[in-house]
Amino acid sequence: MPWMEFNFFGPTKIAASLREIAAKFDDKIQANAEKVIAKYQPVMDAVLKKYRPRLEGNTVMLYVGGLRPRHVVPAFEDVGIKVVGTGYEFAHNDDYKRTTHYIDNATIIYDDVTAYEFEEFVKAKKPDLIASGIKEKYVFQKMGLPFRQMHSWDYSELDYR
Numbered sequence: 001m002p003w004m005e006f007n008f009f010g011p012t013k014i015a016a017s018l019r020e021i022a023a024k025f026d027d028k029i030q031a032n033a034e035k036v037i038a039k040y041q042p043v044m045d046a047v048l049k050k051y052r053p054r055l056e057g058n059t060v061m062l063y064v065g066g067l068r069p070r071h072v073v074p075a076f077e078d079v080g081i082k083v084v085g086t087g088y089e090f091a092h093n094d095d096y097k098r099t100t101h102y103i104d105n106a107t108i109i110y111d112d113v114t115a116y117e118f119e120e121f122v123k124a125k126k127p128d129l130i131a132s133g134i135k136e137k138y139v140f141q142k143m144g145l146p147f148r149q150m151h152s153w154d155y156s157e158l159d160y161r
Helices: 011-022 027-055 068-078 093-099 115-125 134-142
Strands: 059-063 082-088 108-111 129-132 147-149
Touching: 011 027, 011 068, 059 068, 059 115, 068 082, 068 093, 082 093, 082 115, 093 108, 108 115, 115 134, 129 134, 134 147
Parallel strands: 059 082, 059 129, 082 108, 129 147
Antiparallel strands: none
């Protein structure tokens, strides 16, 4: 069965995905997609203007499951954070192939690493942020590294209003 993959993490990929979906329909739907993108662009621009200057030049290492290892890369790039390592707990060859479209040649890709291996990668790359699951949280917090829990968004206590 034919299928398409879209990415709704970060303003750049949200707009691109909406355009890609709309392209499968008529001109009216494509025009409406552009209206939606234009409507929310000021909101996206305001967020980027606020956070990008503070985050520009920082680095992150990711280790999560599902599509997130590749899909959040552009979202981090939108705010100026470079992904220096990314990996999957459970992945297929196709996941890794698709990941290479989002990263550069200097990015480490790891597969089902142990806690020790991930910690050693982090020590070697010295990222400014770790984005992973709850199991990894405490090791990196003890190392004094900022950590973003990526498996359950409800832990963030962020107010988006």
